[in-house]
Amino acid sequence: MSASMQTADSVERPPLPPHGWSRQRILGYGLVVLWAFMGIGLVAYLISAWNTELFQKYAPGYVSGIGITLSLVGISIVVGAILSVPIAYGRMSRNPVIAGLAYAYVYFFRGTPLLAQAFLVYYGFGSFRPELDAVGLWWFFREAFNCAIFAFSLNTAAYQAEILRGAIQSVPKGQWEGAASLGLHKLQTLRKIILPQALIVALRPYGNEVILMIKGSAIVAIITVYDLMGITRLTYSRTFDFQSYLWAAIIYLLIVETLRHAIDWIERRITRHLKR
Amino acid sequence: MQSVWTLLSWGSEGWLDDIAYGALVTVCLALATLPVGLLIGFLIALAKQSSERSLRLAGDIYTTIFRGLPELLTLFLVFFGAQIGIQQAVRLFNPEATVEVNSFVSGMIALGVVFSSYASEVFLSAFRAIPQGQYEGGFAVGLSKAQTMRLVVLPQLIRIALPGLANLWLILLKDTSLVSAIGLTDILRQAGVAARVTKHAFLFFGVAALIYLALAIVSSIGISAIERWVGKQEAHR
Amino acid sequence: MRIAMRIALAASAALLALGTAQAQEKVLKIGTEGAYPPFNNLTADGKLEGFDVDIAQALCDEMKVKCEFIAQDWDGIIPALQAGKFDAIIASMSITPERMEKVDFTNKYYNTPPAIAAPKDSDIKGVTKEDLAGKTIGVQASTTHFNYSTATYTDSTVKPYPTAQEYQLDLANGRLDAVNDDIVVLSQWLDSPDGACCKLIGAIKPVVEIHGPGAGIAIRKGETALRDQFNAAIDAIRANGKYKEINDKYFKFDVYGGDS
Numbered sequence: 001m002s003a004s005m006q007t008a009d010s011v012e013r014p015p016l017p018p019h020g021w022s023r024q025r026i027l028g029y030g031l032v033v034l035w036a037f038m039g040i041g042l043v044a045y046l047i048s049a050w051n052t053e054l055f056q057k058y059a060p061g062y063v064s065g066i067g068i069t070l071s072l073v074g075i076s077i078v079v080g081a082i083l084s085v086p087i088a089y090g091r092m093s094r095n096p097v098i099a100g101l102a103y104a105y106v107y108f109f110r111g112t113p114l115l116a117q118a119f120l121v122y123y124g125f126g127s128f129r130p131e132l133d134a135v136g137l138w139w140f141f142r143e144a145f146n147c148a149i150f151a152f153s154l155n156t157a158a159y160q161a162e163i164l165r166g167a168i169q170s171v172p173k174g175q176w177e178g179a180a181s182l183g184l185h186k187l188q189t190l191r192k193i194i195l196p197q198a199l200i201v202a203l204r205p206y207g208n209e210v211i212l213m214i215k216g217s218a219i220v221a222i223i224t225v226y227d228l229m230g231i232t233r234l235t236y237s238r239t240f241d242f243q244s245y246l247w248a249a250i251i252y253l254l255i256v257e258t259l260r261h262a263i264d265w266i267e268r269r270i271t272r273h274l275k276r
Numbered sequence: 277m278q279s280v281w282t283l284l285s286w287g288s289e290g291w292l293d294d295i296a297y298g299a300l301v302t303v304c305l306a307l308a309t310l311p312v313g314l315l316i317g318f319l320i321a322l323a324k325q326s327s328e329r330s331l332r333l334a335g336d337i338y339t340t341i342f343r344g345l346p347e348l349l350t351l352f353l354v355f356f357g358a359q360i361g362i363q364q365a366v367r368l369f370n371p372e373a374t375v376e377v378n379s380f381v382s383g384m385i386a387l388g389v390v391f392s393s394y395a396s397e398v399f400l401s402a403f404r405a406i407p408q409g410q411y412e413g414g415f416a417v418g419l420s421k422a423q424t425m426r427l428v429v430l431p432q433l434i435r436i437a438l439p440g441l442a443n444l445w446l447i448l449l450k451d452t453s454l455v456s457a458i459g460l461t462d463i464l465r466q467a468g469v470a471a472r473v474t475k476h477a478f479l480f481f482g483v484a485a486l487i488y489l490a491l492a493i494v495s496s497i498g499i500s501a502i503e504r505w506v507g508k509q510e511a512h513r
Numbered sequence: 514m515r516i517a518m519r520i521a522l523a524a525s526a527a528l529l530a531l532g533t534a535q536a537q538e539k540v541l542k543i544g545t546e547g548a549y550p551p552f553n554n555l556t557a558d559g560k561l562e563g564f565d566v567d568i569a570q571a572l573c574d575e576m577k578v579k580c581e582f583i584a585q586d587w588d589g590i591i592p593a594l595q596a597g598k599f600d601a602i603i604a605s606m607s608i609t610p611e612r613m614e615k616v617d618f619t620n621k622y623y624n625t626p627p628a629i630a631a632p633k634d635s636d637i638k639g640v641t642k643e644d645l646a647g648k649t650i651g652v653q654a655s656t657t658h659f660n661y662s663t664a665t666y667t668d669s670t671v672k673p674y675p676t677a678q679e680y681q682l683d684l685a686n687g688r689l690d691a692v693n694d695d696i697v698v699l700s701q702w703l704d705s706p707d708g709a710c711c712k713l714i715g716a717i718k719p720v721v722e723i724h725g726p727g728a729g730i731a732i733r734k735g736e737t738a739l740r741d742q743f744n745a746a747i748d749a750i751r752a753n754g755k756y757k758e759i760n761d762k763y764f765k766f767d768v769y770g771g772d773s
Contacts, residue, residue, distance in 0.1 A: 028323070028330030035337050111446070111492035112485040113453035116464055120485060123471060123679075124478035129686040142688050144672075218346035222457060224672055224679075229348060234673060237588035237655035240595070240615050242360070245353055249345055256344040294559055356589070359596040378598075459586050461559075469555055472548065472678035475685070475707050 042246065049243045058235045058244070065231035066251060068145075072220065072227060073213045075149055080156035087161035092168070102161070109158035114151070115219045121151040122223040148220045152213065159209055167202035168194060200270060207263035211256055218252075228252070283474055284483070291470040291480065298466035299487055302452050305383055305462065309448060312388040314441070317395025324396060325403045335396065342393035348454050350390055355382040355458045383455040391448050398440035402433045435506050442499040449491055463487050540579050542599035543569050547584035548676035551701045551763050552605040555584065564768070567759045568622055568750075569603040572730075575746040575755075587676065588655050591615055594731060600739065602731040605695070607657045609725040616731040619743040624727025624770030627658055628696035629714040630703060632684065637691055640715045645669045648690035651680030657724045658693045664723065677702075685710045693717070697768065727770060 090102030109117070125132065125141050132138040140146050171194050179189035221230030232248040235241075286292045323335035342350065359377045377385075406429055414424030456465035467484035471477040545565055547555040553563040561582050573580035585593050587604075594602055594616060608618045629640045629650075638644050646668035652659040654673035662671045672689065674680040681702055683689045692699070696716050702708040730743050750756045751769070760768060 022328070024326055024328040024331055028326070028328045028332075028334060031323075031334035032330045032337075035334060107492075108485075108489060111450075112488040113450040113464065115453045115456070116467075116481060116485045116488060119464070119468065119471075120478065120481040123682060124481050126682060126686040126688065127475065127477050138687070144688075215344075215346040218348040219454070221348075222675065224674055226673075229346065232349075233352075233588060234654060236356075236592075238611070240591055242357060245349065245356065249349055249353065252346055252349060253341065253344040257340070297559075356592050356596065359598070363597060377596075457586075458589070459584065469548075472676065472682070473555070475682060477682065 046243060046246060049241070051241075054239060054241065058231075058239075061226075061231045061235065062228065062247065062251070065226060065228035066255075068225065069214065069217055069227040069229075070255075072145070072148055072152065072217050072225070073210065076152035076156055076217075077210055077213060079149070079153035080160050083153060083157035084160035084164055087157060088164040088168070091161060091165050106158045106161060109155050110162075114155055114216050115222065117155055118148060118151045118219060118223050122147040144220075144224045148217075148223060148225050152217065155216075156209060156213055159212075160206070163202050163205040163209065164198075166205070167198035170201045171197045200267075200274075203267055203270070204263065207259065211259055214255060214259070215252070280476075280479060283470075283476060283479065291466070291474070294461075294466045294470065295463060295480075295483065295487070298461055298463040299491075301380075301460060302449070302462045303491070305380065305387070305452050305455065305460070306445075306449050308380075309384050309387045309391060309452075310445065312384065313391030313395055313444075313448070316388065316392035318399055320392060320396035321399030321403060324400050339393040339396055342389045347386070347390050347451050348457060351383065351386040351454055351458060354386040355379065358382065358385065379455060379458045379460040382458060383452070383460055387448060387451055387455075390451065391444060394444050394447075395441060398437050398444065399433065402437040402440070403429075405436050406432055431509075435510060438499075438503060438506060442495075442503075445499070446492055446495060449495060450488065453488070540581050541573060541576075541601065542581050542583055543573075544583050544585045544590055544593060544599035544602045545569070545604040546587045546590065546676070548587070548678050549605055549698060550677075551697065564623075564759065564763045565603050565605055567762070568756070571750050571755050571759060572603075572743060572746040575749050576742050587653065591731070594733060597733075600732065600736075601743070605728045606731050607725045608727060608729040609657060609660075609723070611660075612731065615734070617734050617736065617740055618729035618731055619740050620747060621727030621729050621770075622747050623768040625695055625697045625768050626716045626719050627661065627693060627724065628699050628716045629691050629693050630684070630699045630711050631691040631714050632687065632710055633712050635690065635712075635714075637714055640717050642666055642668060645691060649688070651683055651689040651692040653677050653680065653694065656694075658695070661717070661720065661723045662693050681707065697764065 087102050087105060090098045091106065093099045093102070121141075122144060125147070129138060132141055141150070168190075175193055175197070176189060179193045184192070217227060218229035220227050221233055224230075226234065228248055228251060232244050235244040282290055284290055284292050286296075320335045320338055323331040324339075326332060345353075355377075359382075362377060410428055410432070411424055414428040419427065452462060453464045456462050456468065459465070463484050467480040471480040474480070545553045545561060547553055547561050549563070549565075551563055553561060553565040556562055561584060566582065569580065569582070583599050585598070590602055590604060590606075591612065593599065602616075603622075605623075606612070606618075608621060612618070629637070629645070631637045637648065642665055645666050648666075649670045649672060650662055650666055651672050651674055652662050654675060659671070659673050662669075672680075674683070677694060677698060680689060680692050680694075684692050685707065691714065696713075699713060703711055703713060732739050732743070747756075756769070
């Protein structure tokens with residue numbers, strides 16, 4: 001800043017809103033043009049690299065990959081949601097042993113990478129085959145897909161438990177007391193009064209968790225589950241064509257954006273009564 | 277079969293030294309990514325809370341892309357794509373030059389852009405938590421725009437953003453495990469090599485998980501120390 | 514802002530300078546996998562060893578260049594070569610038409626047939642499509658064995674793994690019914706304590722269109738000078754006994770195979 005500008009600024013008035021071509025506007029337009037340029041470049045590259053034979057050969061693989069990604073995430077989220085209830089209960093328990101165990105569970109699954117957990121289940125449990133056979137569980141862990149479901153469910157249960165706990169605790173204590181004074185017992189209070197309010201709070205974190213799982217599920221490719229990412233790597237390693245990654249990027253972005261907008265829409269619907 | 281303790285010993289027989297080296301790589305990568313991610317994230321947040329629509333749009337496109345892509349995919353895009361792209365750009369000027377974007381740098385870039393897109397959201401909500409009056413107050417006492425930002429807004433911003441950023445740091449620490457897929461010898465890759473060679477998969481992946489857990493615990497202690505310190509700074513005012 | 518820009522520019526200039534400086538030292542960088550014993554694998558102290566590595570070192574000595582080895586995952590090894598992370602791949606890579614669209618190859622430096630292995634109590638009798646119908650077969654992804662298995666064993670489930678050692682783990686613990694890989698790699702593993710679970714079912718007659726004439730050294734397209742150097746060096750170590758010395762260190766038979 002030059003000295004003359006300093007004196008101009010020292011007059012006590014906030015700066016005027018910018019008009020015309022301010023520096024910010026030039027920068028902003030420049031960046032938007034850069035993005036547009038990259039977008040056009042991407043489309044142009046995909047068109048120029050279009051290869052019908054390649055597409056026919058690999059497109060079915062991508063479709064099945066999307067199916068595997070979605071079913072993996074879907075099943076894990078549901079199983080995780082069921083598991084998260086006792087864990088969230090444990091986290092809120094006044095019994096120090098139960099609370100400690102629940103805390104350790106959550107800390108372990110949130111403190112270590114999902115990839116390490118997946119390896120631990122797939123290759124780690126694989127080395128306990130005789131023991132697993134003896135208890136009749138080997139058929140389950142034999143399949144890589146099941147191992148992925150197992151690891152992902154335990155992982156997302158930890159995150160969902162924290163979401164659930166946060167949401168229930170966000171409901172003011174007075175609501176419990178009010179319900180108690182009306183003679184509702186604890187379970188009724190939870191179901192009729194607390195949960196409806198908690199779910200509004202929890203919706204967005206739940207949505208984010210689903211999105212994180214979709215993105216996180218890409219790692220199953222490394223334990224031989226051929227989901228969208230796995231198919232992409234396989235395609236790339238056979239064709240060495242970079243567009244295989246670009247298509248995967250576009251598909252993932254579409255899935256995630258669709259979900260995000262769906263969550264926004266649901267949130268707007270269920271909070272209609274809160275709008276003034 | 278060798279005993280567990282030989283496998284976990286230090287030296288050429290055991291794998292502990294290799295895994296310790298992996299832990300060093302993991303920590304270095306996370307520490308190197310942090311300032312990059314924070315800086316870019318702050319700039320994106322500035323753009324997103326600007327009054328200029330085009331800047332907001334550019335910032336939104338950035339976060340939409342990098343929060344929507346799986347981290348692993350971003351990593352591959354950078355590792356394979358950026359290398360070829362930069363190589364071709366440099367060859368235009370100097371056909372002999374080779375530019376090495378190694379897996380460490382690729383990891384830094386990929387994790388940095390992912391970190392920054394989440395960090396920008398943390399900074400943005402921190403910006404929104406600072407009342408407009410703080411800016412006006414800054415102007416009123418004759419501070420320039422940059423001075424207001426540096427002396428009035430930033431100290432408050434950091435305090436508000438700290439818990440969110442701490443959380444992102446823990447996520448970053450875990451996300452570094454993905455670089456094992458592009459050949460960087462981090463904790464998980466070293467554990468994987470050890471598991472494959474010795475066939476003691478549960479042991480080595482278990483050790484890897486415990487190291488990540490230890491790193492998370494150390495980070496939590498560090499973070500709460502920083503939070504206490506920042507809190508004390510605040511109390512002094 | 515302007516200072517930040519200048520720092521960024523200086524930093525990027527330094528990075529570029531580093532890149533060009535490295536190129537001028539004339540170290541030949543060799544990429545290999547490090548997970549394919551006995552051809553190439555990593556030891557507990559992080560060093561690369563194996564037949565490929567020894568051959569590569571002998572070739573470098575013959576060519577009088579300094580060589581540096583870089584371990585790279587198999588499914589990214591050709592892109593990494595193209596991207597310039599190293600100058601040649603010496604990693605038991607079969608010379609195939611599919612790969613020759615992307616890279617150039619030297620002449621072969623060994624050629625061994627593929628084979629099938631299965632658990633000791635397996636009921637698999639042979640290596641034909643019918644013998645393996647309904648079974649789950651493990652292979653390493655993006656190898657000739659993967660291509661052969663998917664093309665031949667259409668009634669079986671073919672499961673691609675990132676490295677050979679991972680399908681070995683899964684064959685040993687019973688996730689797989691059979692695996693398909695190079696006969697030398699399988700035999701070496703079956704002879705080790707880890708491979709005690711399993712046995713060799715039989716060799717597969719190589720199909721030239723899929724398996725190619727053997728393993729060669731891959732280099733970037735158009736670098737004919739380097740290719741000629743490598744070819745001359747291969748001939749030289751075959752002639753002066755160095756090849757035989759390395760061959761005998763690892764194998765009881767000649768892995769070079771017939772002239773083709």
